[in-house]
Structure formats: C-alpha cells, structure tokens
Amino acid sequence: MGSLGTDEPLDFYSSPYLAEHYDLICAQEGSFFKDIEIFSAELMQIRDRKRAKFQDPDALVVIDVGTGTGRALHGLAQKALKNGIDLSKVTFLGFDLSQDMVNRAAQTRDLTGVGHVEWVCASAVDLDSVVCARGFHGKVDLIMFADGGILHLTTPEEGHKFLRGLEMSLRPGIGRACISVTNRESVDDLHYYDTEASGKGAVEYESQHFPNLIYRNTLTGITEEGTVGISTFQFEVWKVQEDGRRELVESRVTRLAGRWWTQSEMKDLIGEVPGIYLAEIASPDNRQIFYTVEVQQ
Ligand SMILES: C[S@@+](CC[C@H](N)C(=O)[O-])C[C@H]1O[C@@H](n2cnc3c(N)ncnc32)[C@H](O)[C@@H]1O
Numbered sequence: 273m274g275s276l277g278t279d280e281p282l283d284f285y286s287s288p289y290l291a292e293h294y295d296l297i298c299a300q301e302g303s304f305f306k307d308i309e310i311f312s313a314e315l316m317q318i319r320d321r322k323r324a325k326f327q328d329p330d331a332l333v334v335i336d337v338g339t340g341t342g343r344a345l346h347g348l349a350q351k352a353l354k355n356g357i358d359l360s361k362v363t364f365l366g367f368d369l370s371q372d373m374v375n376r377a378a379q380t381r382d383l384t385g386v387g388h389v390e391w392v393c394a395s396a397v398d399l400d401s402v403v404c405a406r407g408f409h410g411k412v413d414l415i416m417f418a419d420g421g422i423l424h425l426t427t428p429e430e431g432h433k434f435l436r437g438l439e440m441s442l443r444p445g446i447g448r449a450c451i452s453v454t455n456r457e458s459v460d461d462l463h464y465y466d467t468e469a470s471g472k473g474a475v476e477y478e479s480q481h482f483p484n485l486i487y488r489n490t491l492t493g494i495t496e497e498g499t500v501g502i503s504t505f506q507f508e509v510w511k512v513q514e515d516g517r518r519e520l521v522e523s524r525v526t527r528l529a530g531r532w533w534t535q536s537e538m539k540d541l542i543g544e545v546p547g548i549y550l551a552e553i554a555s556p557d558n559r560q561i562f563y564t565v566e567v568q569q
Pocket residue numbers: 285298337338339340341342343344367368369370373394395396397417418419420421424425
C-alpha cells in the first residue's frame with residue numbers, strides 16, 4: 273500500500289488510501305456536482321427515443337468511462353429509482369485506469385435494483401475492446417465521462433482513440449455520450465488544491481474505512497508542459513494513537529497530470545472522427561462544460 277519516505281511519485285488515484293481520499297474530497301465539492309441532473313436528463317431522452325423506435329426503454333446499456341469510485345453511476349441509479357424507473361434490465365459498466373478506484377467502487381456503491389453491474393480496470397483509449405469483449409458494439413445507450421476525466425487523456429492521439437471507441441459503441445439514432453471538460457478558471461477552488469500557502473491550509477480528512485487514520489494532502493507544485501498541467505502533492509496518512517499522538521504511516525508524492533482541452537480543441541477532436549458529431553454543448557455550472565456526442569445514422 274505504498275511506503276513511508278518513498279520518493280517515486282504515485283498517480284493521484286492509485287492506492288486504497290487515495291481512492292478513499294478522492295471520495296472525501298468529492299463530498300466537499302458537492303455544490304459543483306450538477307452532472308447527475310445532466311446525465312439523468314440524457315437517460316430520459318434516450319428512453320423516449322427508444323420508445324419512439326419501438327425498442328424497450330427499460331433495456332439500457334450505460335457506460336461510465338473513468339468511473340473512479342462509481343459516483344456518477346451511483347447518482348444516476350439513485351435518481352432513476354427515485355423517479356420510479358425500473359432498472360432491472362439495465363447494464364451499468366464502470367471502468368477506470370486505476371484498479372484501486374474500481375475496487376472501491378465495487379466495495380462501496382450499492383446498486384441494488386440495477387440488473388447487471390460490472391467494474392473493470394481499463395483505459396478510456398481501450399473503450400473499443402471493453403465494449404467488443406461484452407458484445408456491446410453499437411448497443412450502448414449512454415456513455416458518461418464525468419468530472420473532467422477526459423483531461424487525463426493528454427494527447428490528441430489518445431482523444432481520437434477514445435472517440436473512435438465511442439463511435440463504434442453508441443447505438444445509432446439513440447445513443448449519446450456526455451463528456452465533461454473542467455474549466456481551467458475554476459480549478460483552484462477545488463479541495464484538491466488546498467494548500468497551506470493559500471491560507472486555506474491542507475484539509476484533513478478522517479478515514480471512514482480504515483480505523484483512526486487521517487489523510488492530509490498538500491499541494492506542492494504546479495508545472496506546465498505545453499497544454500498539460502502537472503500538479504504534485506505531498507499525501508500523508510497519519511494514525512491517531514489512543515493517547516491522541518499521531519504516527520506517520522505513509523508520506524508520498526502524488527502526481528496529477530491533465531490537459532486543458534479548449535473548446536476549439538474539443539470541437540476539432542470530435543469533428544475529426546468520422547461517424548460522430550457534436551449534438552450539444554452545455555455549461556450548467558462554473559466548473560465544467562459538457563459535450564454531447566452522437567453517432568451518424
Ligand atoms: C476526476 S476523476 C473522476 C472520477 C469519476 N468519474 C467521478 O466523476 O467522480 C478521474 C478518473 O479518471 C481516471 N483515469 C485517468 N486516466 C484514465 C484513462 N486513461 N482511462 C480511464 N480512466 C482514467 C482516474 O483514475 C480517475 O478515477
């Protein structure tokens with residue numbers, strides 16, 4: 273699970289501690305997360321289109337790319353169940369590059385009521401193989417790429433490969449992909465970027481999963497390589513002893529790399545992939561822009 277004093281930087285999402293830490297940060301970013309509304313509205317429209325084409329609106333395949341700990345799928349299911357939608361014929365597939373994130377999704381997300389749920393470790397650039405392996409080619413109704421996850425695809429080549437996978441996955445005339453891109457301007461407001469120098473201090477989070485552990489994450493630097501920003505942090509895990517004293521369990525440099533995809537880059541990227549087109553752009557909050565993509569019939 274990593275070790276005290278190792279200098280090798282760890283990917284920001286790649287340990288059981290970091291996976292829980294991510295969820296604790298997300299709980300603080302609540303006001304930013306309006307994405308479930310967007311994904312739910314898409315799902316309702318997809319159901320309407322299926323009905324109009326005499327297809328079963330309850331039989332849906334939903335894929336969450338870069339699912340992390342499954343926040344978006346869980347939110348989508350909760351909202352659908354609250355609205356009385358039967359999910360017993362629905363398939364949810366969440367996949368992520370980090371095995372630790374999908375492990376936590378599998379451990380913590382209660383998706384009772386959803387017909388079939390799968391958590392898989394894979395890269396967004398391999399969407400085509402993930403889909404083909406399950407026979408979902410041309411049968412996927414909704415693809416989500418939430419919370420700016422596409423910023424982790426840092427080259428146009430990676431972006432293209434993902435979009436080509438999307439083209440072969442979506443159900444023609446019905447399916448939609450909803451891709452969130454983080455606004456560069458709002459990123460400093462996020463709890464990821466808590467820093468002592470800012471006066472906000474590095475926020476401490478108590479683990480809910482590991483008894484008596486505390487996480488502390490301090491931003492130590494931001495560098496730019498072209499359009500790719502690399503943030504580094506010192507991530508510490510502390511154990512609180514019975515007498516209240518603290519013992520450092522782990523201290524690691526973590527690294528988060530992301531490309532600041534501009535609106536024109538996103539439009540070009542989507543426009544360059546045959547068979548898909550940009551159906552909509554929406555900006556429901558100051559945090560992110562949603563690009564909705566469909567496949568040509
Ligand atoms: C900002 S988090 C979003 C997590 C989740 N979608 C949410 O909304 O809470 C980005 C996620 O993308 C994952 N990720 C990074 N590179 C990826 C890649 N090439 N393919 C798939 N997932 C990736 C990270 O491991 C992380 O879980």
